[in-house]
Amino acid sequence: MNDSVIASQELGVLVSGSLTRGLSARLNDPEQIERVHVGQYVVIRGNQARYLALITDVSLKTTDEQLIANPPGDAFTRRILAGTATYATIELLPTMSLVPSSQGIGLQPVRAVPQHFSSVEQAGDEDFDTVFGREDSEHYFIGQPLDNTQHICIDLRRMTERSNGVFGKTGTGKSFLTRLLVAGTIKHHICANLIFDMHGEYGWQATKEDRGQKSTVRSLKDLFPDQVIVFTLDPASAQRRQVSPDGNIVLTLKDITEDDILLLSHELGLKESAAVVISAFRQHYKAHWLSTLISLDDRDISVRSEEVGANASSTRALVQRLRRLVKRPFIMADILPDDSASADWEEFGETNTLRERGGSESGSLSVIRPIVAAIEQGKHVVIDFGASNDVLSYLLVTNVIVRNLRKYYVERTEKQLAGGGISTLRPLMITIEEAHRFLEPDISRSTVFGELAREMRKYNLTLLIVDQRPSKIDDEIVSQLGTRFICLLDDDRDIHAALSGVSGSARLQMVLASLETRGQALLIGHALPMPIAIRTRLYDENFYRDMRGGLGETELRQQADTRMQAFRRSFPT
Amino acid sequence: MISGGGGRVTSATVREERIGEVIAASTHEFIAETVELHASPPFGSFVKVIEPHRPTIYALVAYVETGGLDSSRHVFARAQPPHLVDAQVYDEWPELRNVLRTQFTARVVGHIDGSQRIHHWLPPYPASLHYSVFLCKSAEVKAFTQLPTYLAGLLQGPENSEELIAAAVRHAASIRGNDVNYLIQVGRAIARMLAHDYPRLQLILQRIAPKETE
Numbered sequence: 001m002n003d004s005v006i007a008s009q010e011l012g013v014l015v016s017g018s019l020t021r022g023l024s025a026r027l028n029d030p031e032q033i034e035r036v037h038v039g040q041y042v043v044i045r046g047n048q049a050r051y052l053a054l055i056t057d058v059s060l061k062t063t064d065e066q067l068i069a070n071p072p073g074d075a076f077t078r079r080i081l082a083g084t085a086t087y088a089t090i091e092l093l094p095t096m097s098l099v100p101s102s103q104g105i106g107l108q109p110v111r112a113v114p115q116h117f118s119s120v121e122q123a124g125d126e127d128f129d130t131v132f133g134r135e136d137s138e139h140y141f142i143g144q145p146l147d148n149t150q151h152i153c154i155d156l157r158r159m160t161e162r163s164n165g166v167f168g169k170t171g172t173g174k175s176f177l178t179r180l181l182v183a184g185t186i187k188h189h190i191c192a193n194l195i196f197d198m199h200g201e202y203g204w205q206a207t208k209e210d211r212g213q214k215s216t217v218r219s220l221k222d223l224f225p226d227q228v229i230v231f232t233l234d235p236a237s238a239q240r241r242q243v244s245p246d247g248n249i250v251l252t253l254k255d256i257t258e259d260d261i262l263l264l265s266h267e268l269g270l271k272e273s274a275a276v277v278i279s280a281f282r283q284h285y286k287a288h289w290l291s292t293l294i295s296l297d298d299r300d301i302s303v304r305s306e307e308v309g310a311n312a313s314s315t316r317a318l319v320q321r322l323r324r325l326v327k328r329p330f331i332m333a334d335i336l337p338d339d340s341a342s343a344d345w346e347e348f349g350e351t352n353t354l355r356e357r358g359g360s361e362s363g364s365l366s367v368i369r370p371i372v373a374a375i376e377q378g379k380h381v382v383i384d385f386g387a388s389n390d391v392l393s394y395l396l397v398t399n400v401i402v403r404n405l406r407k408y409y410v411e412r413t414e415k416q417l418a419g420g421g422i423s424t425l426r427p428l429m430i431t432i433e434e435a436h437r438f439l440e441p442d443i444s445r446s447t448v449f450g451e452l453a454r455e456m457r458k459y460n461l462t463l464l465i466v467d468q469r470p471s472k473i474d475d476e477i478v479s480q481l482g483t484r485f486i487c488l489l490d491d492d493r494d495i496h497a498a499l500s501g502v503s504g505s506a507r508l509q510m511v512l513a514s515l516e517t518r519g520q521a522l523l524i525g526h527a528l529p530m531p532i533a534i535r536t537r538l539y540d541e542n543f544y545r546d547m548r549g550g551l552g553e554t555e556l557r558q559q560a561d562t563r564m565q566a567f568r569r570s571f572p573t
Numbered sequence: 574m575i576s577g578g579g580g581r582v583t584s585a586t587v588r589e590e591r592i593g594e595v596i597a598a599s600t601h602e603f604i605a606e607t608v609e610l611h612a613s614p615p616f617g618s619f620v621k622v623i624e625p626h627r628p629t630i631y632a633l634v635a636y637v638e639t640g641g642l643d644s645s646r647h648v649f650a651r652a653q654p655p656h657l658v659d660a661q662v663y664d665e666w667p668e669l670r671n672v673l674r675t676q677f678t679a680r681v682v683g684h685i686d687g688s689q690r691i692h693h694w695l696p697p698y699p700a701s702l703h704y705s706v707f708l709c710k711s712a713e714v715k716a717f718t719q720l721p722t723y724l725a726g727l728l729q730g731p732e733n734s735e736e737l738i739a740a741a742v743r744h745a746a747s748i749r750g751n752d753v754n755y756l757i758q759v760g761r762a763i764a765r766m767l768a769h770d771y772p773r774l775q776l777i778l779q780r781i782a783p784k785e786t787e
Binding site: 063064066067070072074076077079080081083084085 | 753756757760761763764765767768769770771772774775778779782783
């Protein structure tokens with residue numbers, strides 16, 4: 001393998017380093033230096049194997065310190081010094097060894113170091129093919145290496161086995177990447193999706209900003225018209241936007257629990273005493289604590305507070321804030337009879353029914369009924385927030401729905417497993433934006449999201465966390481993420497957090513910081529054999545055609561209309 | 574990669590130009606007296622000593638000196654301006670040509686063996702006394718300087734070897750029409766040899782830089 005002849009594409013030779021600190025290679029041609037980029041892959045030809053290594057840094061070096069103090073002034077001397085007294089080295093992070101065997105080339109983690117002066121070359125198409133595999137029903141084309149046109153694929157099945165994260169500051173292409181990932185899981189029937197679409201980017205047409213010019217791009221609904229169901233919290237806004245949602249989401253006061261409110265403490269500006277007041281009222285008024293609290297007039301507050309043993313002024317402050325919260329168009333005052341919460345799961349066509357006990361404190365399953373119904377019919381659900389896309393609404397609705405879904409999934413799975421069977425629930429990937437608001441260190445342990453990110457995959461529930469401030473997310477959660485898709489991040493804390501728990505993270509930080517502002521990402525984790533920086537696949541006509549499986553626009557519409565009619569007929573309204 | 578020579582020169586068919594006679598010799602250098610007074614080969618030029626059954630020694634003219642034959646007698650000024658100056662001094666006192674002599678020191682830089690292979694390292698024997706010293710012809714210099722490894726030994730020499738190296742390189746380049754690429758190639762080799770001595774490297778590079786980039 002170790003050719004004695006110097007390969008023509010040889011970039012340089014290995015000169016120093018270690019397995020733990022990374023390797024260093026000297027570039028042959030100093031003029032190449034500007035063509036070598038951080039984030040590119042190279043191959044080191046060892047005697048036993050080829051080693052794929054990521055360029056994590058490029059350095060300028062001199063053999064004599066005096067050159068730094070007294071640089072040559074003339075072009076002749078500079079030309080002579082280039083590559084002799086002045087030279088460049090690249091720092092390499094070996095990520096994978098390709099070991100030839102009788103069965104072909106095997107992928108192995110790097111446990112050895114090639115010898116001094118091993119040849120370092122640019123990684124070729126066949127190397128990427130060997131490592132990332134070719135496109136098939138589970139390998140999904142996500143982008144191309146920074147310096148190459150090869151298709152890099154991620155293993156969707158492996159990806160959805162765990163919770164994942166998409167990070168990047170605003171405008172770096174997080175939403176595009178997320179849409180690509182979700183579209184992949186839909187196209188290849190990997191899992192069901194539930195997307196909390198805060199900014200209207202997934203359901204209907206989204207806008208794309210390119211050098212200040214706005215244009216529209218296809219939404220998931222456009223791409224998969226018969227598979228994606230859009231529920232809205234704001235029918236009025238949908239009407240204004242001239243789109244027709246497949247259903248509306250409405251919360252009742254009883255859907256909102258003590259924990260839901262406490263999750264919003266920061267956004268609502270609640271004082272610590274609020275928890276005590278809520279607890280006191282809940283004990284007294286059970287499921288009606290919220291409706292009771294917001295209906296109290298000033299005189300009642302003192303009387304009732306005394307009754308339940310709460311501080312009147314704390315109650316007053318809380319009531320004010322709660323009233324502001326429930327004044328949202330998608331929240332209905334309770335108009336249903338008390339036992340409305342006892343949703344009958346038989347309506348879902350399930351033999352093993354799960355009965356919610358009436359007046360239970362955990363809220364009602366009726367909120368998630370349409371969602372569960374759609375998912376069970378093989379659909380994917382986008383929750384459109386319309387104009388109600390303030391943080392409070394987003395947190396509240398997402399929390400209420402996910403909390404109930406979790407309960408549903410856990411109880412159903414346990415029931416199926418208890419019966420000696422296996423879980424038949426479709427795996428569900430829940431996409432949440434502004435994820436740090438659910439996963440901040442001080443609240444992540446008490447919310448359903450922390451639990452989901454940590455261990456819910458055994459119940460077929462995983463999260464796709466989309467966020468611009470990973471440093472605000474509980475470290476433990478980030479380090480548990482299966483695969484991370486990281487676009488450019490500026491803040492050092494964010495870069496550090498996005499890479500927490502990744503081996504060689506200090507060197508990958510360099511790669512991350514060198515990404516372009518738009519359309520590039522560093523991919524690390526379970527769905528890939530090794531980390532790689534990519535140019536994200538273009539969200540263009542080719543992509544649309546791929547996703548539609550070759551169907552033309554009209555055919556697709558017709559097919560979708562027929563299928564959607566069938567779905568609507570079966571849909572519990 | 575620079576290797577230790579290995580080229581060949583074709584045997585000389587042109588009549589050799591005898592320029593001196595070896596009067597002192599060691600492994601590293603020899604001293605020769607020129608055939609005619611003041612007729613020394615230029616500083617930095619290539620000379621050779623040919624002996625039967627021995628390698629032909631290649632050397633670089635490193636030092637030239639003219640003085641009295643008898644070291645106990647001082648040379649004094651004889652000109653009487655305005656009519657008796659310069660060459661007229663020698664016409665007036667023709668015996669001067671017999672009592673003065675020019676000597677040059679040549680640093681040995683390599684040799685050519687019996688198979689006409691060029692080696693850029695020291696020959697097994699020094700030059701023999703009283704043997705003739707010849708000026709190398711352009712073709713020989715070109716062949717010998719194809720690779721710059723012959724310079725390596727000079728760097729370990731006395732203080733002013735930068736001047737000698739620069740002169741040799743200029744000479745070798747002039748045979749090649751002052752080809753910049755050749756200068757760069759040689760410059761790079763020297764830069765590698767002096768990787769940890771930038772000031773010395775700079776002295777040489779300043780002396781070999783092509784005119785337009787100086």
